[in-house]
Amino acid sequence: MGQPHLLSPAGFRAGAIYAGIKTKPTPDVGLLVCDVIATAAAVFTTNKVFAAPIKIGREHVAGGKLRGVVVNAGNANACTGRQGEKDALRMCALAGQVVECEPKLILPSSTGIIGHLMPMDKIEIGIRGAAANLGRDEHHAHSFAAAILTTDLKRKAAAVTVKIGGKSITIAGVCKGSGMIGPRMALHATMLAYLTTDAALPAGLLRTLLSAASEASFNAVTVDDHTSTNDTACILASGLSGVKIDSPTAIKSFAAALNEVCQSLAYQIAADGEGATKVVTITVRQAKDQAAAKAIARAIANSPLVKCAMHGNDPNWGRIVSAAGLAGVAFDPDRSTLTLQGTVVFRAGQPVKFDAEKVSKSLKAAEVKVDLACKLGTAEATCWTCDLSKDYVTINADYHT
């Protein structure tokens, strides 16, 4: 047995095919299916402009039960009015035929261009083709993971196996996300993530744990702070491991494993941000409260000036400290300490002498760690972003309507 993957938890199959929706000939329609009715939970975008599949998906997951997910890339089915809703429902109906279940047990997802009606002829061929390719092997998982990608350069996947009560359960997931990334998902996230597990737990608990895990992972990653119309994270629990998550210890173990999978996926999104050459991990410590810690981390992560400095390997700490100051929450530079890749560059309102050339060299890394200690409390938050390069501009000035 190799590394665990999306289909390692007992009871899951996936398939995908290229149906000609994306211009790049890589899979663009995928199906993820559970052999049994899975306990399900999902979080969705909080953007007031949300796509048709979000509307339908909210309704379908409300009952806490799903048999599967149908997804396409290349068209977001957003801002498409009534026809868009009909098309999302039709995707569920087609997937339901394959799985032999009611359409409402299917969660639909779409990602791609906004404002174009779905090419339903291609979608229909795609769903039937994906159905014909369903399987439980690693290549099936890879194929499904590929079908949700748009401008992403890499597939994103993570899986963790933990022992709970002496028995093993697996939590696995795949996701996409490269641009239009600033998820703020709530129990109602074009970041898409699909998670599978063979643990058994009630829908309410699953929803609570997914929401908490999303907050510390997907909602803490930003490429351009543009909350998409289609963000979705969905988890299906088959229960087929026979392991019930019903004791405080079991819940704690499951939650930790779920957080680990979600954070790995979120990190992969930052690493594959449009035009990114590095991940910037921003940790704000000793903040007054959790909200302040998050707001400061996000303000730093979203500053184009900070992101350009990171791209240029410039230890321009002034931009970082001033970004913290504009977050609109409690922050006092005179109490703060800023550390870049392990070197203190600012302390107590004043610059610290440091070897700028050496620190600049240390910024030429796949991951840059920014650590800001506020000395105002005990709250801590971490946020992941990437640098801002000319390639981001090229990608987004040329991605034409």
Add this chain to the structure above:
Amino acid sequence: MGQPHLLSPAGFRAGAIYAGIKTKPTPDVGLLVCDVIATAAAVFTTNKVFAAPIKIGREHVAGGKLRGVVVNAGNANACTGRQGEKDALRMCALAGQVVECEPKLILPSSTGIIGHLMPMDKIEIGIRGAAANLGRDEHHAHSFAAAILTTDLKRKAAAVTVKIGGKSITIAGVCKGSGMIGPRMALHATMLAYLTTDAALPAGLLRTLLSAASEASFNAVTVDDHTSTNDTACILASGLSGVKIDSPTAIKSFAAALNEVCQSLAYQIAADGEGATKVVTITVRQAKDQAAAKAIARAIANSPLVKCAMHGNDPNWGRIVSAAGLAGVAFDPDRSTLTLQGTVVFRAGQPVKFDAEKVSKSLKAAEVKVDLACKLGTAEATCWTCDLSKDYVTINADYHT
């Protein structure tokens, strides 16, 4: 007489000199002096990390009276601790010697790199040199306007002459701002703006009118939404026209002229945004309330995806509508109409057929107008930004610590 300029209002002189603080050999120390004690008001950055001259400036303008302004470019005197404060005070003392007034009647301003102690030897030479160059001519105004620039490519100036009670008064101003532009100034922007007028009005009224004018101008312009540590807008009223602003009609006329000058300056900042090739004017109409109108306009103006699309002349209205939806205020795509350069591209939750090539051509302009009607109320707000180009990245990845 030519066009009115900063020194057209009666009672003002200015001077500037290159003292070697900026690497580029253009003026970097300037003095603006009023012949009499001027009624004065100023608004400053709301960033919790504010520069030493902001701290000193707040104290000095608190009394509503100033004789002048001393300013340098090339060093922001921010995050410089106690020594920074001493240096800002020393700038006031040196300027006070020139003007023959108490130091507290001088407002200090600085812009440039954060976290470096001020080169006080150069500053001292600069202030004495600027003093030697004081005068009332247009070239003196130009020289002062140049001394406040950093990455700006152009001088920014505006002036309006209006008749109030049969007599003329002039309001004039200069400003700088190109990067780190997302002012949120309050009575308490590195956008710097200095305004002069020969009208006579009490300090309290001047403060109220400057605050209102700033809100609809400087606070409505964004390049990268990074509120600086040094943002300042200051107005000096000499009163030497003999025109008192003391009736509702006079106040209305003065306020309108002040708004016009401030909006012209704000527009010039957007046009000279780092790497900018065009101004994007975003007007949000029929919003639920003023706060919602502003939040939506700012969310659109700050979206890197929208700014890249504008750079690529791409009528990608989906990015604009989804940016409106993420503003966190009342917005309903099903009620909204989006117009790009006069062409309706989205209405009532659905795309509208339009000639994408024609609209794309219309986006190749010095100014692009984005108009979003929300149909939820009567509030309106306008925000100015620029496109996001590779040059922005070049400028900010290479502006080294």
